[in-house]
Amino acid sequence: MKQYDYLIVGSGLFGSTFACMAKRQGKKCLVIDKRPQLGGNLYCENIEGINVHQYGAHIFHTSNKEVWDFVNSIVEFNRYTNSPVANYKGKLYNLPFNMNTFYQMWGVTTPLEAEAKLEEQRTEAKVALNGREPENLEEQAQLLIGKDIYEILIKGYTEKQWGRSCTELPAFIIRRLPVRMVFDNNYFNDKYQGIPIGGYNKLIAGLLNGVECRLNCDFGENREELTALADKIVYTGAIDEFYGYRLGRLQYRTVSFETEIYDTANYQGNAVVNYTDRGVPYTRIIEHKHFEMFGQQLLDCPKTVVSKEYSTEWKPGMEPYYPVNDTLNNDLADKYRALAAHEKDIIFGGRLAEYKYYDMAPIVKRVFEIVKSQGL
Structure with a gap:
């Protein structure tokens, strides 16, 4: 009999949530993380009394009451409403695209005026396409939202984010763009949203309460020894790294x-x-x-x-953040997923292990599904 039921590689939201739920069912877990702290990209450092999101802003949002109740059972969340602002050459615009944005962009004051302006610009995009389907992100975005908003609020930001011209990015990256004909700057449509009171470290600490954890522990460097400790592995690292990049490297x-x-x-x-x-x-x-x-x-x-x-x-040695969801990388990821599907005692979960962009709430929901499939 092995020492642990589950070895959980990575203490981010997926690994920590799985550990919490498995422990509730009487399972013994060991969580390891190669970093010197718990929490993965949710880790916050307290500076001047402020919880600083060390790996980028994280805002929890969901319409799933089961998920919301679960995280709030660990730590109470505040009611933070995400209302970002866009700065283009010193002029400010509200996001997501709503009546405030359209007023700032064109001076229109009613939904009818805004819709007429949008339709005028969409029609120009349709004429330019001359009956063919959009071939890249630029054409798709202009078809959805028109030239003005694309040029001012989408083009530059997207090209910085992806390091590629919008004409080189596939159209499917922007399948839809939210448009609201109301004066509402709440970015998310979800019923629930907020930040853990006291910061995300409190959420991770609560999830891992009573669970054995080892920091500065690299799975890749100690694979054989660590694998021997548990009946099953929950792996949240990069899937191509798990397989030694045998099919090639995925891009991030x-x-x-x-x-x-x-x-x-x-x-x-x-x-x-x-x-x-x-x-x-x-x-x-x-x-x-x-x-x-x-x-x-x-x-x-x-x-x-x-x-x-x-x-x-991304280059080796850096922290991978976002999958590059173009056709080349998605095809390679499918081949790695096919390998993973044949593993009997290994669960792959999370953004890196599934090569999929996840928000936080879907991560928690995904863990619920996997825990149920495991009979826990």
């Missing part, structure tokens, strides 16, 4: 941050400001205190922490 985008402390209570007035001009090297600026501090509490904290976010091509 990664993110780097420039973080600064300012002697001001309020730097930009919002948690997230996107910079959509291609000439600005960073994609957005995050002011972390706005995720958890509101009103007088925000002003009573005399300093603020701000991170500029840069998107770059």
